[in-house]
Amino acid sequence: MLEQQSSILSEQELQLLASYSRKNNYSRCKVYSYKNTYRSITNELQVANNIEQLIFMLRSSPRGIALIVPDSIESEPASDIEELVTLLTHRADIRVLWLGSLPSMETNISSFVHCSDEENLKENITEWKQSLKRLFEKWLSDYSVVLVSSDNKKSIHQTAFNNIGLDNVHYLDADTLSASLGKPKLLIIDLQTEGLHLVNELNELTNNDWFPIIITFGELPANVCYATYTLIENSGFPVLATLNNIPDKSQWEQLFLSLFSRVYLKHWVSESPTSAGAYKLYHLEKSVIESYFCVHGMNKTQISALPKSDNIRYIIHAKSVQDWFPDGVQREIRFKLADELGCDANHLDICIEHPERILRTSIFFSGLVMARLINTKVYWWIHSERELLTDILKNFPVSDVILSESLSHQLIRGPSELLLDFLEQAQQQQINMIASLSPSNSTAEALALYGITAVISR
Structure with a gap:
């Protein structure tokens, strides 16, 4: 039985990898559907019975999936549809x-395709699969990998990698590792390599401010593999997998498919620029634009074209930062990013979602703390009541909370006790609240009752 841990893959993906063998026919083309099944799509189809289940499935899905939505969904409650549309707007990698x-x-869904009937649906699914296959094969042939292993095992791995189309692999042993490692995107380590000093090599990478994605493997007890995972993850490295066996060709292919869909596919699916544009953050009392909120999917060229002034700030989505710096977390990217976006480094803020999922031991969490210490704002975007977690207000370095349109309208019409309690806790923690509403005198008067002086709007 193959056991592993990962800081990148979901539990479902880990279970799939653990049960993977040569007879499995893993598909990189995952298709989700709302309620219905279809004759032309069989093995890869995952069906949700209601919108709540669908949203949960999509939030835990890998990148680059397709979603079939029948027109009957419009009979569902408007609030449920709004939550789904919001999710799809921010997941440009989902082919709708x-x-x-x-x-x-x-809607502002960038990858929206209308299918008039099931035959048309089949054609679009086939086209999407072919496009995804081409992207994966190109990515795999160019991807920079270092494998650390003893010389007598090199030919085994080389054959497996050649068979799956992984061409850009640099093979090192313990003696040549320190001198020839360079800056790979992926570092694969055979834990049974003769003469390997793992801690020393991790320290060397850290000193060079380079944090590649790491895979480890070896025929070792599961508890040793788990301890190794903890050591590497606590050192700040993203871990794709720690395996207690030697992967065969099929398992290597599964690993690279998972890496492609989970981490790198987001770069390749955006074939055309997003048209969503930036939101404006208005200060209602001053009647001025204070910031531009740059939605996930905007590229750096679009952001750099936004109006510049001495007082305007730019709120960058955390997912965009992860898209632009995929080759490992670097300690200092603020000035590099500011230079690329054509703005002052002190005018850059960041927006996160689901802070409860961010590990307190991660480099990303440390970066958020350091950002707050130098007066960078950290915005928390909340989509639904389920995300109103008061513990986050007390224990996470957020400065501002953005309420979704549905929560903002609820605030105007009549807030729930849960929302009121959350607002009270935010005031106690001196955290600013921002509503997603159009600026107007009536809006300003209504929000003033809750001490809210800013809105975010197109």
Whole structure:
């Protein structure tokens, strides 16, 4: 039985990898559907019975999936549909295939494809699969990898890598590792390599401010592999997998498919620039724009074209930062990013979602703390009542909270006790609240009752 841990893959992906063998026919093309099944799509189809289940599945899904949405979904409650649309707007990697009559609602979903009937749906699914296959093969042939292993095992791994199309591999042993490591995107380590001093090599990478994704393997007890994972992860390195066996060709392919879909596919799916644009953060009392909120999916060229002034700030989504710096976490990217975006480094803020999922031992969490210490703002975007976690207000370095449109409208119409309690806790922690509403005098008067003086709007 193969056992492993990962700081990148989900539990479901780990279970899939653990049960993977040569007879499995793993598909990189994951298709999700709302309620319905389809004759033309069989093995890879995952069906959700309601919108809540669908949203949960999509939030834990890998990158580069397809979603079939029948027109019957418009009969569902508007609040549920709004939450789904918000998620899809921020997941530009999801190919949304709308089946049936054109939707009556307006959306800003960038990868939206209308399918008039099931035959048209089949054609679009086939085209999407072929496109994804080409992207994976190109990525795999160019991907920079270092494998650390004893010389007598090199040929085994070389054959497996050649068979799956992984061409750019540099093979090192313990003697040549320190001198020839360089800056790979992925570092694969055979823990049974003769003469390997793992801690020394991790320290060397840390001193060079280079944090590649890491895979380790070896025929070792599971508790030793788990302890090794903890050591590497606590040193700040993202770990794709720690395996207690030697992977065969099929398992290597599964690992690279998982890495491609989970980490790197986000770079390749955006074939055209997003048209969503930036939101504006208005200060209602001053009647001025204080910041531009740059939604996930905007590229650096679009952001650099936004208006510049001495007082305007730019809120960058954390997912965008992870997209732009995929080759490992670096300690200091603020000045580099500011230079690329054409703005002052002191005018850059960051927005996160689901802070409860961020490990307190991670480099990312440390970066957020350091950002707050130098007066960078950390915004927390909340989509639904389920995310109103008061513990985050007390224990996480957020400066501002952005309420979604649905929560903002609820605030105007009549807030729940849960929302009111959250607002009270935020005031006690001196955390600013921002509503997602259009600026107006009536909006300003209504929000003033809760001490809110800013809104975010197109």
